[in-house]
Amino acid sequence: MKYLANDLGYYGEFGGAFIPEMLQPNVDALKACYKEIIDSYEFKQEFIDLLKNYVGRPSPLYFAKRLSEHYGTKIYLKREDLNHTGSHKVNNTIGQILLAKKMGKKRIIAETGAGQHGVATATVCALMDLECVVYMGATDIERQMPNVKRMEMLGATVIPAESGNKTLKDATNEALRDWINNPEDTYYLIGSVVGPHPYPEIVAKFQSIISEEIGWQLDEQIGRTAPDYIIACVGGGSNAAGVFYHYLDDENVKLIAVEASGLGIKTNETAATMACGDVGFIHGSKTLLMQDGDGQIIEPYSISAGLDYPGIGPFHANLFKTGRAKYIDATDREALDAAYLLTKIEGIIPALESAHALAALEKLSFKPNDVVVVNISGRGDKDMDTYIKNIVSSHWSLNRPLT
Ligand SMILES: *Cc1c(COP(=O)(O)O)cnc(C)c1O
Numbered sequence: 341m342k343y344l345a346n347d348l349g350y351y352g353e354f355g356g357a358f359i360p361e362m363l364q365p366n367v368d369a370l371k372a373c374y375k376e377i378i379d380s381y382e383f384k385q386e387f388i389d390l391l392k393n394y395v396g397r398p399s400p401l402y403f404a405k406r407l408s409e410h411y412g413t414k415i416y417l418k419r420e421d422l423n424h425t426g427s428h429k430v431n432n433t434i435g436q437i438l439l440a441k442k443m444g445k446k447r448i449i450a451e452t453g454a455g456q457h458g459v460a461t462a463t464v465c466a467l468m469d470l471e472c473v474v475y476m477g478a479t480d481i482e483r484q485m486p487n488v489k490r491m492e493m494l495g496a497t498v499i500p501a502e503s504g505n506k507t508l509k510d511a512t513n514e515a516l517r518d519w520i521n522n523p524e525d526t527y528y529l530i531g532s533v534v535g536p537h538p539y540p541e542i543v544a545k546f547q548s549i550i551s552e553e554i555g556w557q558l559d560e561q562i563g564r565t566a567p568d569y570i571i572a573c574v575g576g577g578s579n580a581a582g583v584f585y586h587y588l589d590d591e592n593v594k595l596i597a598v599e600a601s602g603l604g605i606k607t608n609e610t611a612a613t614m615a616c617g618d619v620g621f622i623h624g625s626k627t628l629l630m631q632d633g634d635g636q637i638i639e640p641y642s643i644s645a646g647l648d649y650p651g652i653g654p655f656h657a658n659l660f661k662t663g664r665a666k667y668i669d670a671t672d673r674e675a676l677d678a679a680y681l682l683t684k685i686e687g688i689i690p691a692l693e694s695a696h697a698l699a700a701l702e703k704l705s706f707k708p709n710d711v712v713v714v715n716i717s718g719r720g721d722k723d724m725d726t727y728i729k730n731i732v733s734s735h736w737s738l739n740r741p742l743t
Contacts, residue, residue: 343588343664344544345655349537349625352661354654357536359624362520366528370443371538377442378435378545390434391549394467395424397431399550401557401713406685413706416567418554418583418715421690427718428547428579429460429531435546437464440527447471447526451515453480453508454645455487456718457531462496472496475514477507484645486722505639508649512623532576533653536624540581540653547582554713555586562711569706571596572715573696574667575611575646577653579717584665594666596704597656598696600642601669611640613652614660614667622651628660643672643726644692646718670699676730678702679720691718692726 349355357367377383391397400419408415420428440448448470452458458474465472474491478500481488491498501510519528533540533547555565566587572580574597587593603609605616610630617630622637629651630638640650652660659665670678679695682688690698694717706712720727 341589343659343662345537345541349541351540351654351658354627354657354661355537355540355625357624358621358626359536360520363516366519366523367536369523373443374439374538374542377439378542383438383442386438387435390438391431395430395434396422397549398553398557399423401554401561403561404686407682410681410685411701411706412708413710413712415701416558416711416713417686417688418550418713420550420579421688421694421716421719425460425463426721427456427460427691428550428582428715429457430463431549431582432531432543432546432578433457433460433464433529436527436529436542437468437470439542440470440529441468443527445470445525445527447473447522448529449473449475449515449518449526450529450531451475451508451511452531453477453511453648455480455484455491456646456722458496458498459487459490459494461529461531462491462494465496466494473518474498475501475511475518477501477505477511479506480508480511507639509637532578532649533581533655534576534623534625534651540625540655543578544581544585544655547578548585550579550582550715551584551586554583558711564711566590566593567711567713568592569594569596569704569710569712570715571598571697571700571712573598573600573647573693573717574652574656575600575649575693576651577656579715581653581655583713583715584659588664591664595659595664596700597659597665597667598700599667599669600644600647600675600696601671602641602643604671605669608638609641611642611648611650612669613650615669617651625654627654628652628657644675644696644723646691646693647696668700668703670696670703674699674702676727679727680731688716689720689727690716691720692723693717
C-alpha cells in the first residue's frame, strides 16, 4: 500500500489539497463521507452491477498474436476501448455519479478538454436523471464539435469558458467557481487522478477495476496472475493508475507510463510533463507540471486531445520520483505509426491516446517469454479525421505489405 495516498492525501511529497478557502467546506464535506460510502456493501453492489450490465465489463484481455510475433514477445491488450462510450473514463463517472447520488446531490458539474470526460459525465447523468453542466474552453468547443453535440443530445448544458486560452485550464477555473457558488446541491465530477484530495484517490480506486480484472484474466489464460510489463498512456493519469493499481507493491512487474511528447520534448510543442516539468501546484494539488520561470503554466501540445494536459496527477509524480514506474514518451508521429500498425495487423483502431502506449513497444526490448499488457484506453472512432489526414505521409501506407 506504500504507493497509495496517506490520510492527508499525500503520495510521498505530492498531492494534498491546495484550494481557495471558499472551497474548503465543499472538499471537507466530500472528505467526511466518501470512504464510508464507497466502501459500503450496497455501493459496491450497485457499482459492480452497472459496470457489468451497463458498461459491458469485464473488458476482454486479448492475446494479440500477430502483434506479439511482430515484437517477439507475448502481448496482451486490455480492451477498455470496448466499454460503453468508448474508453476507460466511464468506470470513473459511474463510480462518482453513485457517490454523488448517495450524498444527496442534484446537480453535476464537470470540466472537459477534448469532450471525452464531458460525454462520459453527461451519459451517467442521463442514466441517473441528474442535471449536468459541463464547462469547456471556447476554443475546445470549436475543435470538438461532435462531442459537444453528443453532450447536448444526452441532456447536458455545455458552457463555454471564455477566459485565458479558452482551453481545459480555463474550463477548470469556471467549474471551480460554479462549485464555490453552489456548495449545497452540486457535485463536482473530476475526470482523472488530479485535483485536491480526495479526488485522486477516488478516481484511482474506481479505475482499479482494470488491474483487478487483469489478475484473474491472466490466471485463467496462462495460469499466472502478474505480467512482466504493464504499459499505459498518461494524460492526467487515470487509466494508467487503474491498470497499475493492484500491481504497485509487486516490484517484479515493470510499470511503464507513456506521455505525449507532441513534436518532441526539445520543442515547445509537447505535453511530456515528466521530461519537461517540475514541482508546482495545479488543479488543487502539489505535483509535477510544465511551467515557465514565473510559475505560469505552459500550454501543452499533443496530437491527442486526451493527453494534452500540462500536469500529471500526484499518484504518478510519486511513482516517477520513487522510480517505481518508468516514464517515457512518444511523439505524434510515433503514436500515429503505432495506431496504423495495430489496425493493420490486429484489426483494432485504437484511440490516439492509447496509440502512445503502443508506441512504447518500439522503444523497449522484451524477452520472448515476457508477458506484456498494454492498456488500450479507448477506441479510435473520435480520431478518424486525424488518422485519415496523416495516413498519406505515413510509412504505413494502407497497401504496403508488412516487412
Ligand atoms: C482522457 C483519455 C486519456 C487520458 O486520461 P488519463 O486520465 O491519463 O487516463 C487516455 N485515453 C483515452 C482514450 C482518453 O479518453
